[in-house]
Amino acid sequence: MKLEINNLVRHFGQVKAVDDISFSVNSGEVVGFVGPNGAGKTTTLRIIATLDEPDSGTVILDGVSIIDYPEKARHFIGYMPDAMPTHGDMTAHEYVDFYGRAFGLRGAALHEAVSEVEAFTGLEKIKDKTLKSLSKGMKQRVSLARALVHRPELLVMDEPANGLDPRARIELRELVTALAETGKSILISSHILAELGEMCDSVVIIEQGKLVGSGTIENLANSSVVTQRVTFRILSPAPPNLTPLILEIPGVSSAHVNGERCTVEITSGDAALADLLATLVQRNIRIVEFRPEQVGLEEVFMKITRGETA
Amino acid sequence: MSFADKINPIALKELRQMVRSRFVASGLVGLLLIAMIAITVVLLNSHDELQDGIALIDQGLGTSIFTTIYVVMAILLLYAAPFFIAIRMGAERSNEHLDLQYTTSLTPRQLVDGKTAVAAIMVFFFLSAVLPFFALAYLLRGLDLLQAMTATIMLLMGAIFCIYEALFLAAVATTLVLRILLVVFMLAAQWSITGMVMGYGIAVINSVSTFSFSKPADITTGLVVVAVWITTCLFLRAVVIAAVTPSAANRAPSLRGGVMILWLIWAIIAHAQRNSSFTHHFTIFAWAFTMTVIFTIFALFSASSAPGYSRRVLSEVSPHSCLRRLLQFISFSGAENGMVWSLLMTLATLLVAFLSVNSLPSSTTLPLTSIQEALCDLTFFALTITAYVWTARLCWHLFNLHKRFSYKIVAIVAIIAITAGWALPWLVTIGSHTSEPAWVFGNIFAFTNETPDSFNITIAASWLLLTVILSHRNLSTAFARFKAPQQNVN
Numbered sequence: 001m002k003l004e005i006n007n008l009v010r011h012f013g014q015v016k017a018v019d020d021i022s023f024s025v026n027s028g029e030v031v032g033f034v035g036p037n038g039a040g041k042t043t044t045l046r047i048i049a050t051l052d053e054p055d056s057g058t059v060i061l062d063g064v065s066i067i068d069y070p071e072k073a074r075h076f077i078g079y080m081p082d083a084m085p086t087h088g089d090m091t092a093h094e095y096v097d098f099y100g101r102a103f104g105l106r107g108a109a110l111h112e113a114v115s116e117v118e119a120f121t122g123l124e125k126i127k128d129k130t131l132k133s134l135s136k137g138m139k140q141r142v143s144l145a146r147a148l149v150h151r152p153e154l155l156v157m158d159e160p161a162n163g164l165d166p167r168a169r170i171e172l173r174e175l176v177t178a179l180a181e182t183g184k185s186i187l188i189s190s191h192i193l194a195e196l197g198e199m200c201d202s203v204v205i206i207e208q209g210k211l212v213g214s215g216t217i218e219n220l221a222n223s224s225v226v227t228q229r230v231t232f233r234i235l236s237p238a239p240p241n242l243t244p245l246i247l248e249i250p251g252v253s254s255a256h257v258n259g260e261r262c263t264v265e266i267t268s269g270d271a272a273l274a275d276l277l278a279t280l281v282q283r284n285i286r287i288v289e290f291r292p293e294q295v296g297l298e299e300v301f302m303k304i305t306r307g308e309t310a
Numbered sequence: 311m312s313f314a315d316k317i318n319p320i321a322l323k324e325l326r327q328m329v330r331s332r333f334v335a336s337g338l339v340g341l342l343l344i345a346m347i348a349i350t351v352v353l354l355n356s357h358d359e360l361q362d363g364i365a366l367i368d369q370g371l372g373t374s375i376f377t378t379i380y381v382v383m384a385i386l387l388l389y390a391a392p393f394f395i396a397i398r399m400g401a402e403r404s405n406e407h408l409d410l411q412y413t414t415s416l417t418p419r420q421l422v423d424g425k426t427a428v429a430a431i432m433v434f435f436f437l438s439a440v441l442p443f444f445a446l447a448y449l450l451r452g453l454d455l456l457q458a459m460t461a462t463i464m465l466l467m468g469a470i471f472c473i474y475e476a477l478f479l480a481a482v483a484t485t486l487v488l489r490i491l492l493v494v495f496m497l498a499a500q501w502s503i504t505g506m507v508m509g510y511g512i513a514v515i516n517s518v519s520t521f522s523f524s525k526p527a528d529i530t531t532g533l534v535v536v537a538v539w540i541t542t543c544l545f546l547r548a549v550v551i552a553a554v555t556p557s558a559a560n561r562a563p564s565l566r567g568g569v570m571i572l573w574l575i576w577a578i579i580a581h582a583q584r585n586s587s588f589t590h591h592f593t594i595f596a597w598a599f600t601m602t603v604i605f606t607i608f609a610l611f612s613a614s615s616a617p618g619y620s621r622r623v624l625s626e627v628s629p630h631s632c633l634r635r636l637l638q639f640i641s642f643s644g645a646e647n648g649m650v651w652s653l654l655m656t657l658a659t660l661l662v663a664f665l666s667v668n669s670l671p672s673s674t675t676l677p678l679t680s681i682q683e684a685l686c687d688l689t690f691f692a693l694t695i696t697a698y699v700w701t702a703r704l705c706w707h708l709f710n711l712h713k714r715f716s717y718k719i720v721a722i723v724a725i726i727a728i729t730a731g732w733a734l735p736w737l738v739t740i741g742s743h744t745s746e747p748a749w750v751f752g753n754i755f756a757f758t759n760e761t762p763d764s765f766n767i768t769i770a771a772s773w774l775l776l777t778v779i780l781s782h783r784n785l786s787t788a789f790a791r792f793k794a795p796q797q798n799v800n
Binding site: 067089102146 | 327330410411620
């Protein structure tokens with residue numbers, strides 16, 4: 001199942017909440033959807049979940065336009081909003097059961113789907129408790145079970161980790177990973193970038209309603225926009241001309257030499273990294289350790305965005 | 311397949327929630343408590359008469375007991391049950407529950423019918439709880455079975471109507487201010503409905519007003535009341551379904567289709583009754599007047615919508631047949647579409663009313679002139695009010711008001727203009743001893759009652775025609791935009 005979003009535009013009065021966004025989510029892929037508050041994430045996710053309609057652009061799910069044929073698309077989409085389930089007087093089981101029925105499941109098929117999803121999300125022990133008596137983490141599991149009960153191919157999650165304690169976040173991450181292994185496509189927005197980085201195969205970054213970056217975290221880090229830091233240690237004290245030598249390499253933005261330890265910042269990705277290493281070897285500088293620092297989603301995000309909202 | 315699998319999922323969910331509801335439990339306990347207290351008081355009051363040797367069964371205590379429980383039931387069913395369901399519907403709309411339900415296969419119709427079914431079940435639940443008391447009242451004599459059943463059916467009809475009314479108010483109240491206003495409106499409306507139901511019910515119970523199957527007038531009245539009730543409930547249901555349907559969806563066809571069916575049914579009833587000595591052919595006037603008001607409300611709503619179409623609406627437009635596209639233009643969601651539909655239906659209503667009255671046999675002894683005059687007044691009223699709505703909308707385009715003001719206030723401006731235009735003839739005659747103000751429905755061009763009807767109608771028709779002609783650019787733009795998606799691709 002492939003989700004393709006092309007040139008999506010959505011206005012709210014004079015405000016352009018979503019401005020010509022295009023990206024795609026492939027089968028079995030976990031895509032992180034990140035951006036500052038008010039960047040247009042929830043609007044985009046609501047459009048994908050068939051709850052809103054764009055002014056222009058298309059959202060195609062396996063060849064079916066979800067804007068023109070939302071009723072067809074809904075069977076393939078599971079939507080998990082940022083709000084917790086608030087039917088406080090219903091039990092977890094009744095809540096999931098209701099949504100199963102709402103998707104047209106009945107009889108044995110319904111029973112099987114509800115049992116399966118309760119087992120997957122770990123709700124079996126608390127299924128007879130009312131929603132108001134559950135913790136946030138448990139409510140989030142109920143919300144996930146609700147979104148999965150009709151076995152959708154695409155799962156759209158809006159800020160699922162919001163307000164969860166560390167344990168609940170880890171459990172949620174494990175559930176998302178397990179879901180991805182079953183072949184489901186997952187589009188997930190979150191502010192918890194460190195965890196999103198561990199879960200996602202790729203990310204889409206938006207700001208002021210515009211797409212400012214997309215791809216795998218490595219690719220984004222290797223792009224010229226993001227500075228990557230590499231630390232290396234040499235066997236003997238550095239020669240005096242080492243700093244100017246390194247700075248001559250294309251893509252290197254700064255170099256700090258402190259005895260045997262050197263720190264270099266590069267801006268043009270793996271090519272500059274390879275050039276740096278080759279230059280050091282050519283100059284017979286004996287390297288003991290060469291360690292490019294892993295660039296996380298947080299660094300990528302901070303570099304790409306400016307903290308502005310639409 | 312179990313019973314739960316056969317019923318509406320919304321109804322099942324609401325039933326599950328209702329079982330745990332404190333409101334329902336306390337309402338039931340309170341009802342039973344009041345019923346028991348009422349019976350105890352009535353029985354204690356009968357103690358003196360018992361000592362005087364009058365047997366309990368001969369005292370006719372049934373009327374007192376039935377009336378007491380009836381009043382309690384009326385308050386519970388006409389106030390509490392509708393409020394309960396209004397709160398449930400309001401909660402759905404405010405907590406994003408509705409959004410979540412719209413990511414499923416549930417339809418707005420299932421949502422509304424599910425809520426209504428549960429409210430109706432609650433009404434029957436309360437009623438069945440007091441049935442033993444009603445039976446006791448009947449056994450204690452003082453009322454007959456037909457009286458008790460008539461009063462109870464009235465109560466049930468009132469309760470179902472109030473449930474639809476509550477659902478309607480909860481569905482359209484999307485902001486806090488609107489909610490407060492509508493709660494006040496609801497209280498006022500419930501007050502009059504409760505007064506009507508209780509007044510008639512108590513009158514029936516106490517034999518002040520009686521219903522008999524042997525009297526044709528009673529049967530006719532009863533049938534008309536039931537028909538009006540069914541019509542109003544169906545109309546409210548259609549409006550509630552439209553109100554909870556996502557705005558991007560094409561919600562107009564089912565609503566307009568429902569209204570047109572009711573329009574046709576009532577036209578047939580009114581036409582059939584036009585020569586009846588009982589209704590004095592004013593049925594056709596009542597039908598035309600009611601329909602004109604309804605179509606004016608629709609026109610006001612449409613005039614307050616921004617131009618353009620959602621892509622879901624356009625995806626349903628026929629890409630092939632031009633005639634079909636034209637018919638779809640009249641019935642589909644859209645500002646201009648709704649205004650054109652309302653205008654056509656208003657004109658059709660007036661035409662049908664005139665044809666119906668003019669088809670009366672010449673031998674009729676009924677006052678034909680008065681109904682024709684009434685229809686002339688109605689025509690004048692309908693044309694003028696429609697002209698106001700079209701003028702207000704036209705101003706938004708002609709003077710580019712849409713750049714500064716939302717289309718949402720077009721209806722408000724039209725209503726203010728209608729009110730001002732209606733008051734103007736009175737204002738211009740203040741201090742004048744020679745001219746009388748005219749009852750001219752806001753036509754500022756007609757100044758006095760002496761003005762002939764034909765002149766007034768001509769002025770109103772010309773005004774309306776002029777606004778329609780001046781709106782041709784907006785109408786043609788709307789029709790040009792009203793194309794199937796593939797035709798939009800350049």
